[in-house]
Amino acid sequence: MSNDGSVAPETPGATDTPIQIHDLYKSFGDLEVLKGIDLHIERGDVVCIIGPSGSGKSTLLRCVNHLEVPTSGRVIVDGFDLTDPDCDVDKVRRGIGMVFQLFNLFPQLTVLGNVTIAQRRVLKRRKAEAREIGIQALERVGLAEKADEYPINLSGGQQQRVAIARSLAMNPDMMLFDEVTSALDPELVGEVLGVMRSLAEEGMTMLVVTHEMGFARNVADRVIFMDDGQIVEEGPPEQVIVDPQHERTQQFLNMVLEDY
Amino acid sequence: MVRDQLPSDKNTLIKEGTKTERGTAVSKRQRAKLVRIGVYVATVLVLVFVGLTVDWQSIQESFFNPEIFREQFPDIVTQAARNTLIFTFFGFTGGLAVGLVIAVMRISSIRAYRWFAAPYIELLRGLPALLTILIIGFGVPIATGTQLPGRYTTGSLALALVASAYIAENIRAGIEAVPRGQMEAARSLGMTYTRAMISIVIPQAFRIIIPPLTNELVLLLKDTSLISVLGVTEATREITRFARDGVIDSANATPFIAAGVVYLAITIPLTRAAALIERRARQAR
Ligand SMILES: Nc1ncnc2c1ncn2[C@@H]1O[C@H](COP(=O)(O)OP(=O)(O)OP(=O)(O)O)[C@@H](O)[C@H]1O
Ligand SMILES: [Mg+2]
Numbered sequence: 001m002s003n004d005g006s007v008a009p010e011t012p013g014a015t016d017t018p019i020q021i022h023d024l025y026k027s028f029g030d031l032e033v034l035k036g037i038d039l040h041i042e043r044g045d046v047v048c049i050i051g052p053s054g055s056g057k058s059t060l061l062r063c064v065n066h067l068e069v070p071t072s073g074r075v076i077v078d079g080f081d082l083t084d085p086d087c088d089v090d091k092v093r094r095g096i097g098m099v100f101q102l103f104n105l106f107p108q109l110t111v112l113g114n115v116t117i118a119q120r121r122v123l124k125r126r127k128a129e130a131r132e133i134g135i136q137a138l139e140r141v142g143l144a145e146k147a148d149e150y151p152i153n154l155s156g157g158q159q160q161r162v163a164i165a166r167s168l169a170m171n172p173d174m175m176l177f178d179e180v181t182s183a184l185d186p187e188l189v190g191e192v193l194g195v196m197r198s199l200a201e202e203g204m205t206m207l208v209v210t211h212e213m214g215f216a217r218n219v220a221d222r223v224i225f226m227d228d229g230q231i232v233e234e235g236p237p238e239q240v241i242v243d244p245q246h247e248r249t250q251q252f253l254n255m256v257l258e259d260y
Numbered sequence: 261m262v263r264d265q266l267p268s269d270k271n272t273l274i275k276e277g278t279k280t281e282r283g284t285a286v287s288k289r290q291r292a293k294l295v296r297i298g299v300y301v302a303t304v305l306v307l308v309f310v311g312l313t314v315d316w317q318s319i320q321e322s323f324f325n326p327e328i329f330r331e332q333f334p335d336i337v338t339q340a341a342r343n344t345l346i347f348t349f350f351g352f353t354g355g356l357a358v359g360l361v362i363a364v365m366r367i368s369s370i371r372a373y374r375w376f377a378a379p380y381i382e383l384l385r386g387l388p389a390l391l392t393i394l395i396i397g398f399g400v401p402i403a404t405g406t407q408l409p410g411r412y413t414t415g416s417l418a419l420a421l422v423a424s425a426y427i428a429e430n431i432r433a434g435i436e437a438v439p440r441g442q443m444e445a446a447r448s449l450g451m452t453y454t455r456a457m458i459s460i461v462i463p464q465a466f467r468i469i470i471p472p473l474t475n476e477l478v479l480l481l482k483d484t485s486l487i488s489v490l491g492v493t494e495a496t497r498e499i500t501r502f503a504r505d506g507v508i509d510s511a512n513a514t515p516f517i518a519a520g521v522v523y524l525a526i527t528i529p530l531t532r533a534a535a536l537i538e539r540r541a542r543q544a545r
Pocket of ligand 1: 028031033051052053054055056057058059060
C-alpha cells in the first residue's frame with residue numbers, strides 16, 4: 001500500500017515491531033488507569049483489545065499516538081520513542097492513522113476537504129496530488145461519489161468510512177481504531193467493519209478497541225483482554241474468545257456474548 | 261375566596277379537583293385583568309398630564325426644526341458618518357487581531373501567556389471605555405512625550421484596545437465550544453497545535469461567534485462617540501461630536517435628532533443582519 005507520495009517511515013533502523021510498549025503507567029490525578037502495560041505489535045498484525053468499560057482501553061490506544069502523555073514507561077512507535085522529550089511527536093503521528101468513536105470529521109469542510117487538508121497542510125502535497133490521493137482513499141472505502149458532500153449530509157456509517165479514508169490518505173504505517181462502530185445504528189455497523197476487514201487483508205497493522213466479538217474472532221491475529229488497567233490475557237482469538245483461561249475474561253465474555 | 265371553601269367541602273374538592281383548580285385560575289386571570297386595566301388608566305392619566313403641561317410648540321421648535329435638520333445634510337453623512345465608520349473599521353479590525361492573539365494566549369498551555377492574557381482582559385473590561393480612551397489619548401502622550409502620527413491613529417488604537425478584550429472573550433468562548441475531538445482528530449493527522457488551531461478549530465469557532473461579534477461591532481460603533489473627548493479636529497469629527505457642534509452653532513437641539521437618525525440607519529440593519537445570520541446558523545445545525 002505504498003502510494004506515490006507516501007512518507008517513508010524515517011525509522012532509525014526499520015523495525016518489524018512498529019508498536020512497542022514497555023511498562024506503561026498512566027494516571028489521571030489520583031486515578032491510576034494503566035498499571036504496567038507491556039505490548040508488542042508486529043508489522044501487519046491485527047490486534048483487538050477487549051475489556052469492560054473503564055478498563056483503560058481508550059487510554060492505552062491514545063498513548064500510542066501520544067494524545068495522552070504516559071506517566072511512566074516507554075512507547076516506541078515506528079522506532080521513535082514517543083516518551084523521549086526530544087521526539088518530534090507531530091512527525092511520528094503522520095504515520096499513525098486514528099479513527100474515533102464519534103468520527104470527528106471536520107464539519108466546515110467537504111468530504112474531499114476532510115481527506116486532503118492534512119495532506120496539504122502537513123505533508124505539503126500539491127492540490128492536484130492531494131486530490132488524487134484523497135479520491136483514491138475514498139474509493140477504498142467506497143465513497144468517492146460523495147467527495148463534494150458535507151459530512152452532515154452523510155449517514156453515520158458513511159461518515160465513519162470518510163474518517164477512515166481521511167487517515168488512509170496520509171499513507172499511515174498503522175491504524176488505531178477506538179470503538180469505531182459503537183455510535184452507529186446496528187444496520188450501519190457492517191459497512192464499517194467491512195472496510196476494516198479489507199484493510200486487515202491488505203496487511204495494515206491495526207490496533208482495534210472493539211466490542212464486536214465477531215470481528216475480533218474472525219479478523220484479529222491476536223486478542224487482548226484488559227481489565228482494571230492491566231492486560232489480563234492475550235493470545236489468538238480461538239484461545240482468548242473461545243476458550244479463555246482467566247476467570248475475569250470468562251465473566252466478561254459471558255456478559256458480552258449473552259447478547260448473541 | 262377559594263380557600264374558604266376548602267374545609268366545608270373536602271370531598272367535592274378531591275373529586276372535582278380540576279374544577280377547583282380552574283376556579284383558582286379564573287380568579288387569578290381576573291386579578292391580572294384588573295391590574296392591566298389599572299396600568300392602562302394610569303398611563304392615560306400620565307399622558308394627559310404631560311400633554312397638557314408640556315409646551316409642544318417649543319419642543320417641536322428645539323428638537324424638530326425642519327430647516328436645521330436639512331442643514332445637517334450632507335455633511336453629517338459625508339463627513340461625520342464617514343469618520344464614525346473609519347474609527348469603527350480600524351477599531352474593530354484592530355480589536356479582532358489583538359483579541360484573537362489574546363484569546364489564544366488565554367487558553368494556551370504556556371503559563372506566561374495566560375498570566376499576561378487574563379489580567380489584560382480583566383483590566384480592559386473592568387475599566388470604563390471612556391477612561392481607556394483618555395489614558396491612550398492623553399496619558400500616553402504625556403508619559404512618552406510623543407504624539408502618534410495619523411489623524412485616526414490614537415482614537416482607533418484606543419477603540420481597538422477596548423474592543424480587543426471583549427472580542428478575546430468571545431473568541432475564547434467560541435474556541436471552547438468546538439468539540440475536543442476536532443483538535444484530537446487534527447493532531448492525530450500530524451498537525452501541530454498551531455496548525456490545528458488555524459485550520460480546524462478557529463474557523464469553527466468564528467462560525468459559532470458571528471452573532472456576538474456583530475453585537476460587539478454595534479457596541480464599538482456606538483463607542484466611537486467617546487472619541488470626541490480627545491479634542492478632535494473638524495476633519496475627524498464623528499457623528500456625536502458633529503451633532504454637538506451643530507447644536508452649539510444653532511442653539512437648537514435638532515442636530516441631535518439628525519445624529520440619532522444616522523446612527524439608527526447604520527445600527528438597525530447591522531443588528532437585523534446579525535439576527536438573520538444567527539437564525540440561519542441555528543437552522544443549519
Ligand atoms: N482525561 C481524563 N481525565 C480523567 N479521567 C479520565 C480521563 N480519560 C479517562 N479517564 C478515566 O480513566 C478510566 C479509563 O478510561 P478509558 O476511556 O481508557 O476506558 P475504556 O476502557 O476505553 O472504557 P470504555 O469502554 O467506556 O470506552 C476511566 O475511569 C475514565 O473515567
Ligand atoms: Mg473507550
